[in-house]
Amino acid sequence: MRQVKTLGLLGTGVIGGGWAARALHFGIDVIASDVKPEMENWLRGAVENAEPALARLTSAPLPPKGRLSFTTNLREMAERADFIQENIPEQLPLKQRILAEASRHAAPDVIIASSTSGLMPSDLQRDMVAPERFLVAHPFNPVYLLPLVELVGGKATAASTIEAAAVYFRYIGMHPLPVRREVPGHLTDRLQEALWREILHMVNDGTATTGELDESIIYGPGLRWAAMGTNLIYHLAGGETGMRHMLAQFGPCLKWPWTRLEAPELTESLIDRMVEGTQAQAAGRSIRELERLRDDYLVAVQQALRQYDIGAGSTLRALEERLYADAAKSAQALDIDAPKPLRLIDTVVRPEWVDYNAHMTDAQYLTVFGDAMDVLYRLIGIDAGYRKGGRMFYDVETHIKYLKEVKAGEGICVETQVLAADAKRLHVFHALRRRADGELLATGEQMHLHVDTAAAKAAALGTAVRARLDRIAKAHAGLARPVQAGRRIGDRNV
């Protein structure tokens, strides 16, 4: 197959716009054709809307963006494209006619793909020139973010077409899934449709609202489905004997009225297929190993959702607010007048803080020192209300000395000493220690400047905050100055 430098689009709706955004982002030029000239503006808007999310998908270096052009002339598009993707309305005669026309203008080695959700490739390729280069390539909305694309050949499709298309789709960051045989709805939409029709029944008979039915998925099975499908999940649920045990235990439920869809008979041959299939998916990994993997991603996904305060991420947020509120009481219990460094952090090194050698990453030390500062700020009365007044501390300088390796799972604490404080400046020294034996693992010396954020310049501390900070500075005034403080990089004396 020819290298895809230019993608041709037939039709520019939501799906066409998604294909354009994805291809352009990964350096492929796009020429889009639509009979309606007003679709050009719509398409450019759709590409622009996709950009913020696409730009965050990976920090890996990208090639220069592709160029987008638009034409109302199908022939011009078909002659310039190296790969054509059709996304016009789901009407078989219309698709047949337009695909046939495109095939007359495109060179015979140009692959032509249809985004159809459910029409059959054998029907679509019927009137085409060189139908062997045709396939269904069914994506999912938003096309620019979801990696799945189902690849389905018709009776006239060459096997090499599927393979070549898969190479191209991988290049633009997708996961091509070749489908063995053409069936209405391919694979994914059949599964989605079964769930959707059960939803319609339950809304129809008043069992639940749309919102309740969405909740019934997103706080439970939906989190699992982000990375493991029903089959592998049920294999795990079966314990050490996996799917076979699961089918023995839950087989009888297939006769129960848990859905209006009747199950096939659970024959020995079906059981064997299910067991062989899931064994292949397990690929030699034990149930225990797979459980760990499942647990790992379930934690990571919930943490990912937390930042957007959505679904299980909102649940986690609400839990944390309660936990922090409970803990705030104990932080208030710290004695700020005691002549000793303040133990502001007491925690365990989390697996996501470490690199592939299981050592805490350099940047994470700074995050931990930042967490200590957050506690210190709360202690002296700098809270959300204070910050709303447009005043806060900025870190202007940090000097870290990495003394010992810190490993995942280790208990650590941060003890913070105020070296100096005045109306605008706060000079602190953090000692990161192993909790078990107090061993010094790293030090962080920092200068923080109190600023008026609107004016972006230094500003004096509020009176009450200044008073509490001075109490700490006074309590720490008699402490020995840590030997690592006030040093230059490369000093040999510590």
Added chain:
Amino acid sequence: MRQVKTLGLLGTGVIGGGWAARALHFGIDVIASDVKPEMENWLRGAVENAEPALARLTSAPLPPKGRLSFTTNLREMAERADFIQENIPEQLPLKQRILAEASRHAAPDVIIASSTSGLMPSDLQRDMVAPERFLVAHPFNPVYLLPLVELVGGKATAASTIEAAAVYFRYIGMHPLPVRREVPGHLTDRLQEALWREILHMVNDGTATTGELDESIIYGPGLRWAAMGTNLIYHLAGGETGMRHMLAQFGPCLKWPWTRLEAPELTESLIDRMVEGTQAQAAGRSIRELERLRDDYLVAVQQALRQYDIGAGSTLRALEERLYADAAKSAQALDIDAPKPLRLIDTVVRPEWVDYNAHMTDAQYLTVFGDAMDVLYRLIGIDAGYRKGGRMFYDVETHIKYLKEVKAGEGICVETQVLAADAKRLHVFHALRRRADGELLATGEQMHLHVDTAAAKAAALGTAVRARLDRIAKAHAGLARPVQAGRRIGDRNV
């Protein structure tokens, strides 16, 4: 309802173990009862296995862990518990008998909940003392990580029981979903079961393997279902008029053979319910706003999966490997003998790098300097092969000066100067600049030590690497020393 200080468990299988792990983690004592004494060891193992993932779920401060005890005496458990959760096998007569027995020993204000997947609460509570305190509370595996718990009352259940149970489940970090009426399979399992039976049909007739069917979900709709359900997703797919448009467009497909499950008739009243339901879910947010939210979490979820190299995370990883490989060619084009700092990074400040004020976080500066070091290492020949030999550079000291605010979306670059290098030490200086005008935004001075990782001590560089590093050091020897290098914190002279 009484405060839940002690959770009583009836039955200790996978679900009972999950309940135990979750409750203990959030500071609740657990007394588990099982007729088989050997289950105590099993249960303690299950709690232990759950701990690593649970420990990572949140970094918020936790109360002291609860204590776990075990008894073969149901009565002892029932007398000590403040809340009883039953998790014995799914046999109605067995559950009825055991629940009735527990209800005779537990005080009447102790809520008793059953974890049943599909049995009806009215049947289960039939023989109980004070059946108004009984409900179904159906969790999902792994119970210690998935927040969903369906709450279903029977005919004799008091509304206050559902409310009080919800308070307790929220306390242990869950999302209680009250179900309006008892139906076989509650809500979630009905939806899961429809999908599952469609899977069994497709495996049975040879359309697809279990692995292909799992792929058809996890790379597409499964990612969406992590935070938005089918109803809200279809509302988005409908464009500006949402669900109503979607039903008009895809209504006819309900007659198509996309699944063996027949849909209900799409009456005006069903359409109204679907539209009203999804309007309520949208809660005044426009389609465009919801799309942005969907895009945000889809990116975040894929990045979360990347670290575990699973599902869409593997796809993203493969894409990035290709992008880095493509970029490595351009890095090789850097002239290491030129008498000027090496421009190692040229990128854009990404939204996840900034704090709520849209400024790059302190720790992120260090990450950017670390990225520059990674490129430098590749330039001098330190690659994965070299590191496999047990030699690498460790950062031992870093001094950052934050000079200007750096905002999301800004183009930035890092220019790195080698200040000194010998057989074991590499002293570098990074200048972080705004790409547009070259303005200096921050500086980072670092000392790196070349170590033998197994012996954990300094070691001499390999010959070829040393030679390339010396070429750079020689080329940089004549450059002016940056004024920020070699300073102490608080020096006023820069």
